[in-house]
Amino acid sequence: MYKQKNILLNFLYTVVLFLLVSCGEQTVDDESVVGSESSVIESEKSSQLIEESTVEDTAASRENELLETMTLDEKVGQMFLARYPDEDSLAYAINYDLGGYIWFAKDFSEKDPQIVQSEIDAIQADMSIDLFMAVDEEGGDVVRISSFPQYRETPFVTPRQAFEEGGWSSVEDFAHEQAMLLKSLGFNLNLAPVVDMPNSSDDFMYHRAFSTELADVTKFTELFVSSYTNDKVGTVLKHFPGYGSNVDTHTGVAYDGRSLETLKERDLIPFQTGINNGSQAILVAHNVMTAIDPDWPATLSPKVIAVLRDDMGFEGMIMTDDLIMDGLQAFATVEEAAVLAVLAGNDVLISSDFLIQIPAVIAAVEDGRIPEEVIDAAVLRILKVKIELGLI
Template sequence: MKRLLSLFLIISACGLLITGCSPALTLSQFFSPVTFTGYLLKSDDATLTLLCQNEGAKEPETSVFDLTGLPQGSLPETGSEVKITLKAGTDTESLETQGDPLPVRRLEVLTASDAAEKSFHSLLAEKLLAGMSLEEKVGQMFFARYPGPAAPEDEKTWQFGGTILFGRDFKDKSPDQIRAEINACQDAARVPMLVGVDEEGGDVVRVSGNPAIRAEGFPSPQTLLQKGGMDAVTADAHEKDALLKSLNINVNFAPVCDLSQNPADYIYSRTTGRDAATTAEYAKNVAGAMTSDGMGSVLKHFPGYGPGGDTHKDFSRDSRPLETFESQDFLPFRAGVQAGAGSVLVSHNVIEAMDPDHPASLSPKVHEVLRDALDFDGVILTDDLDMEAITKAYGADTAAVQAVAAGNDMILSSRYTIEIPAVVEAVRKGTLSEDQIDASVRRVLAWKMDLGLIEN
């Protein structure tokens, strides 16, 4: 009888204690502490922020936890999947309403950061996406041509996802000046920007063409292969990455994956000048080196330039059969994708075997081939929409809307002040689906996370 009375008093006392804490706190909560499972977003010595998808919630949520009750020790890395058990009797609703951290009794690592990276990035992308307006989402889909001194203000206004610099943007400038200009743009960005350049080597050397940055321009792919083979190619890729990263550039629009063994072809001097197998090996080595260095790579110009003319100046048609593309032109692109390339750029050539009515960059059929034949789920990017192969036939607003409808995730152009509003308006009118916009922005955000631009 005494034991039963003691147990009754203990239970009664617990009930009074629970009722005193909060009417919402039940006896079962007292004896079964609350747990949270999610991904470590950030932490310091005293607190930890967890990103998690709670049941019934429309978007990922964050919760902050008090770590002072845990034994001293190293914390898991950002992105690790963890399970947190709260101290018994914690009134989570009351503490979260007051903005106070939740007291932790136990922290368990369920999945290390490396293994959990893809899931963590996916959830973080959803969190970022949920906080964006339609205008901000569309802005993320533009890789805008660097507008010079107006760049920080334009970035503040339009929030484009990336900017690409050309030779004029490096001319007569010191490395410190270039870094300062890029940093000013990044400071205006609510989501860190992709900062790109064409540094192929040979004819296209936007950065190393400035003697204040490098004594001489990087050599062409053909020169590298002739003088040192694939070892020289790989070493050159690493050197380019180091130089570009020192200037705060995080994307190089390379490697060129086009095939040409005819010196009369427009694209020939920018290619390896070798066969499909050698060019595929070249693409694999360059893209692999860039991936290991944390430098964004852009495979170009899908589905393969071949004998096509200069689309900077005019329309160009390619009448080769589909079998040629499948057996030859696709090989370097496939090798680059398998080596970790984050983006593929689509040309403005009309590929008659795939779509005789549209430039590849504006063709849904070509984009379907890229997704399916190469099993590619990264960022698809247009060639510059200001090239005359496009401007002679399409207005800026029409071209941008058609580019998104075709399946591009990002648009390369300097006319973003016309094109961003045109895409936004097309979504509002129902011409374009916001679900498609969201899918593209997810890919852009995933690419940025892979490059370490977005950490928390």
């Protein structure tokens, strides 16, 4: 009896032990599978991060490699978006190592599209680094290209009119068609969109702006920049930090007493939207923002430009409005305006007087007034955008 009980107990013990071992093995297998799946996922994530990092590092190394091969003259030339000359455009581009040309209506009026294309192609073919070919094609009152019927049957309406005619989808179509027209001619940078926030229909900037409503301007900025980015044409947000109710700085000095806090609540928001959606550049106005820097127009103010870099985290190109405008000439000579613009933190200078402003900036670097590191940082940002747009 005792022996039988012993045998039975041994049998039961063996069965229990077997079950425990089996369960343990199954648990280990499950954990092993989960661990294996987790390892695969982590490995895939790591590979993706490595690939992204490699792409960024490659682009960064290309910028730095190019910079290391450039002379001071070549670097300073890259910072100038020169007014397109009536003749000898290729010679000027080569002799002054220009970073780009900005075209105006007179440069299109007597030319067919094929002539414009051939002029641009001829310049780009002889440059080691392609130029920015830029234009103001906002729609409405500012249409440098489409105002002439050989380029488009009718001029582009304003983005606001496009919205009124067909809603947000029409705004997207407007941006896409505009970008494609520019691209077909050889242009790679549009000095648009206007993201200023006018306060009323009486304001100078009202007819060029999209709306007085913040939500609408923000939505427009997002759609416009995203569409252009998809089409590989660069955008320039303007006019930082926002015109508001200011007067026209083409013809005089504009003083703006709004505080930075007030600007952050309204006017700076569309600019931040454009930054977040990948706009390549921001154009700074000549308005004097007295609450931020009472002594200098925004274009020449390190304090105003620091808002873009430090407060808003913008890492792209900062661009002056045209340095020939009356709103700037009250503060500096032609040569000094270019030097001060660089010292303020601008990367790209729109210049009709590049023949004297480029030598002025070079001289300021050579005599130690402008640290060469400032030039290098600006040129790296320019090269980064050119790589992004496929110009290098």
